[in-house]
Amino acid sequence: MSYLIFCTFEVGGQPFRMAEILNRFGVETYYAYLGKMDMGHDSTLFHYGYQKEPWYLSSRFEQIYNNSTEVVHRLRQMKTEYHITHCLATGEEAYHLKLADINYRYWSFGSDLDSKCFIRTSLKNHWLMLRLIRHPFRVYAERERARDSIRYSDSVTVSPYQIKALREIIPDKNLFFLPHFFKVMDYPILLQQKEINKRLICKEIEADRYFFSSVRHCWTGDWKKMSDYKGNDVILHSYAKYLSLVNQDHSKLVLVKKGPDIEASRNLSKRLGIENRIIWVDEMKRDELDNYYQGADLCFGHFGTPVLTYAVLEALKNGTIGISFSIEHVDNFPFYEKYPPIFNSKSPEKIAGFMVEILKDEARLDKLSYQSWFWIKKNCSEEIFVESFLNLFKDFS
Numbered sequence: 001m002s003y004l005i006f007c008t009f010e011v012g013g014q015p016f017r018m019a020e021i022l023n024r025f026g027v028e029t030y031y032a033y034l035g036k037m038d039m040g041h042d043s044t045l046f047h048y049g050y051q052k053e054p055w056y057l058s059s060r061f062e063q064i065y066n067n068s069t070e071v072v073h074r075l076r077q078m079k080t081e082y083h084i085t086h087c088l089a090t091g092e093e094a095y096h097l098k099l100a101d102i103n104y105r106y107w108s109f110g111s112d113l114d115s116k117c118f119i120r121t122s123l124k125n126h127w128l129m130l131r132l133i134r135h136p137f138r139v140y141a142e143r144e145r146a147r148d149s150i151r152y153s154d155s156v157t158v159s160p161y162q163i164k165a166l167r168e169i170i171p172d173k174n175l176f177f178l179p180h181f182f183k184v185m186d187y188p189i190l191l192q193q194k195e196i197n198k199r200l201i202c203k204e205i206e207a208d209r210y211f212f213s214s215v216r217h218c219w220t221g222d223w224k225k226m227s228d229y230k231g232n233d234v235i236l237h238s239y240a241k242y243l244s245l246v247n248q249d250h251s252k253l254v255l256v257k258k259g260p261d262i263e264a265s266r267n268l269s270k271r272l273g274i275e276n277r278i279i280w281v282d283e284m285k286r287d288e289l290d291n292y293y294q295g296a297d298l299c300f301g302h303f304g305t306p307v308l309t310y311a312v313l314e315a316l317k318n319g320t321i322g323i324s325f326s327i328e329h330v331d332n333f334p335f336y337e338k339y340p341p342i343f344n345s346k347s348p349e350k351i352a353g354f355m356v357e358i359l360k361d362e363a364r365l366d367k368l369s370y371q372s373w374f375w376i377k378k379n380c381s382e383e384i385f386v387e388s389f390l391n392l393f394k395d396f397s
Contacts (some may be wrong), residue, residue, distance in 0.1 A: 001085045002028040002243040003393070004078070004102070008035050012310070015090060018389070021181060023055055025386045030082055033058040034093050035065050050130065068096065075100035086393040088178075092116055093144060094149035103390065110307070113162050113358030114227035115373040116146040119206045142157035159307045160330040161298060175332035176392055180310060181385035182317045184377045187370065190294070190319050197295035205279045207252040210238065211355075212296035212320075214289055216258030231303030231325070232265055232347050238300075239321075241352035242270040247349055252280045254292060286314075293318035298355060300324065312342055313380065316372035321358065321365070323351055336379055340380075341371045 007015040010033055019031035057078065064070040070091075078084060079102055087104035089097055092112055097104045109320045147169055150156055155174035158166050166173060185193070191355065202210060239253045255265065257280050269275045281292070293299060293315050301312030301324025312322040325346040328339045343354050360366055378384075 002030060003389075004032045004082075004087040005029060006087055006089040006104065007033055007098060008093035009109060009112070010035075011090060014109075014310075015088075017078075018088070019055060020053075021382050022386060022389065023053070023345070024088070025382070025388065026056075027386060030055045030057050030084065032061060032078070034061045034071060034091070047300075068099075070300050071096050072099045075102060078381075080243045086387075088308070088392075089149070092146040092149050095145060097154050098152035104152075106150055106156045107178070108156060108158045108162060108166075110148070110159070110162075110227050111304070113150065113158060113165055113169075114305075116142050117150070117165065118143070125131070153312055157334075160327045160333055160335065161306050162335065163330060169178075175334050178388055178392065179336070179385055180308075180313050180380045181382055182313070182380050183378055184317060184381045187319070188221050189375055190373065191193060194294045197291045199295075201254075201292065201295040205252050205254065208250040209297045209359075210252045210254050210279070210295070211298050211300065211316075212254045212292050213300040213311070214256050214314070215300065215302055216256075217265050220264045223261065224304075227305045229304035230259070231346060232259075232261065233268055234303035234307060234348060234351070235263065235300045236268050236274070237348035238274060238278050238351040238355070239350045240274050242355045243274060243277070245352055246355050251297075252277055253279060254296070256281055256283055257320070258283045267366065274388050278377065286310040289314065290318055293320050296320050297359060301342070302326075306363075308342075313340065313376065316340060316342070317374040317376045317380070319369045321368050321372055323354070338375075338379075340375045340379075341368060388391070 005015050005103070006021040009237065015033075016031055019029045047062070061071060061073055063076070070189070075096060079100065084102060087097060087102050088107060089104040090107040090109050090112070094104060094106060118139050125164075125321045150166070150173070151170055153173075155176045156166065157176050157178060198209075202208060212272040213232070213235050215230050215232060215235075217232050218228050218230045223229050235253070236254075243249060253274070255278060264280075266275070269278050299312065299315030299322050301315070301322055303311055306325055306327045308326045309324075312324040315322040320367070321343070322340075323343045325344060343351070345351055345354075354355060358368065
């Protein structure tokens with residue numbers, strides 16, 4: 001018996017990380033990516049480099065990713081060769097697994113369900129509308145593949161905000177839930193790292209403290225109508241408002257140069273009069289990001305589509321308070337029993353007020369920092385993820 005993680009969109013390198021964690025914990029798991037290896041930014045390659053592990057099987061599909069018959073044939077071979085009995089999949093080509101007689105559970109990464117499953121999404125968006133006009137059959141084919149990938153699965157995991165869209169495609173599809181996953185450091189060691197990184201980074205950027213966001217910049221024009229909308233403008237407005245409420249503040253806001261709207265964010269910072277308070281850093285690997293999460297006093301997540309993402313949970317893992325926007329509770333929806341200790345708002349006024357309030361109360365700041373770390377340890381450690389993953393399949397032989 002073995003497991004397969006299969007993806008046709010590598011979702012920030014997360015499917016690969018799942019396979020890596022499971023193998024490290026002694027769970028025989030194989031990983032396969034179906035698609036061109038040179039399509040834009042490959043997050044798996046960027047964060048984890050070239051892979052030589054025996055469980056990394058993506059090379060088997062590199063030359064035949066657009067040959068459906070051959071893909072199914074090779075999946076059948078893999079099923080027999082590696083005794084694959086269970087599979088977690090994501091991406092619009094997951095339906096190939098069903099054709100290869102491999103049952104799977106489907107993990108929606110967002111835009112697969114939000115955009116590709118519905119033609120009406122194209123009608124609301126100029127860029128997607130042009131694509132629909134120029135390539136109507138291709139768009140329709142993508143829609144059917146994306147829907148089939150969901151329909152053919154044994155069950156689906158989606159974000160709470162997506163439940164209505166899912167029910168439009170298949171009203172009675174079973175739901176499952178897997179927690180996020182992090183390697184969690186012991187808290188005393190983390191505190192030492194936080195102190196070191198705060199001192200080093202503050203010295204480098206010439207500040208007494210800093211706030212950090214790793215979120216890709218997607219917030220203007222057509223992005224506002226897409227699920228990838230991040231609401232980065234909320235961060236800039238919140239910081240500007242915060243500065244207007246405090247005196248003699250020597251802070252900086254550190255942002256990552258990533259996404260199509262970097263210039264829009266730069267221009268907004270100029271209009272808000274905070275351009276000299278913004279520090280832009282290059283995109284970096286996850287281990288390097290941890291240094292910035294650890295040294296920050298507060299971190300910002302997403303303020304567009306209401307979803308709980310790694311961008312804010314990575315801050316909590318590093319014992320740093322997170323500010324973000326998401327849906328906290330949906331009845332009869334499999335999710336965390338208790339929502340993480342995140343300040344949940346997209347109002348710049350409320351966010352700025354919280355920043356002022358928490359930063360002047362050192363005891364509360366320390367308490368909430370510990371609670372942030374502890375929530376991750378209790379709900380999202382690698383051990384918890386592995387246990388949840390195995391439980392997900394234990395009733396299926």
